Amino acid sequence: MSDVHCGGCQCGALRYQFRAPLRDIAHCHCSICRRSSGGIVTTWITVPRASFAWLAGTPREYASSASCTRSFCPTCGAQLTLFTTLSPQTLDVTVATLDQPQLAPAERHIWVQSRLPWLQLDEQLPQEQQEQIP
Numbered sequence: 696m697s698d699v700h701c702g703g704c705q706c707g708a709l710r711y712q713f714r715a716p717l718r719d720i721a722h723c724h725c726s727i728c729r730r731s732s733g734g735i736v737t738t739w740i741t742v743p744r745a746s747f748a749w750l751a752g753t754p755r756e757y758a759s760s761a762s763c764t765r766s767f768c769p770t771c772g773a774q775l776t777l778f779t780t781l782s783p784q785t786l787d788v789t790v791a792t793l794d795q796p797q798l799a800p801a802e803r804h805i806w807v808q809s810r811l812p813w814l815q816l817d818e819q820l821p822q823e824q825q826e827q828i829p
Contacts, residue, residue, distance in 0.1 A: 701750070702775070702793040704768035709752035709775060713788065715742040717799045720790060722816060725806035727759050732774050732789075735811055738801050739777065739787040747776070747786050 700717065703710040719741040728737040754766035754775060766776045777787040790799045804810070804822040 700793060700795070700798075702788070703751070704771050704773035704775060704792065706768060706771035706773075707751075708770045709754055709768045709773075710750040711747065711775065711788070711792075712750050713742045713747040713786075715746045718802070720799050720801050721803045721805045722801045722820075723805050724808075724810040724814075726809050727763070728806075731757075731759055731765055735814060736816060737774070738790040738799075740790050740793075740799055741782075741785050741787050744778070744784055744786045747788070 698716050699712060699714050701710065701712045717740060721739055721741075723737045723739055729735060731737075752768070755769040757765050757767065759765050759777075762780045764778045765774055766778075767774045773789075773792060775789055775792050779785075779787070790796050790801075793799060801817055801820060803820050804817070807822045
């Protein structure tokens, strides 16, 4: 299987590509992800920052916290990436925006201390109260 993966936003204005294995994939339960995405959980894949490239369009950015900047489509609003200064060599990409998200199942839960109490999702996966960044 190829380690080149592509994706983009809902309207097609933004397209991206990265070259990395589909691993380090986590369901994030933090309240910032919920409010930024409008969903109850956001699933991210962490990739080497140097492997990521925008193929089309220019995203807008939003500093959602002191250490995190999120990129999104200025036309349709889709959230695509998150950069954190806590891990400057990597970039998180929303699995839902991959062309083939079915190939990227989550491996763990992060920020479960903020998890909605009624949500039951992949309960067999490891769970981190916050996020453990290597």
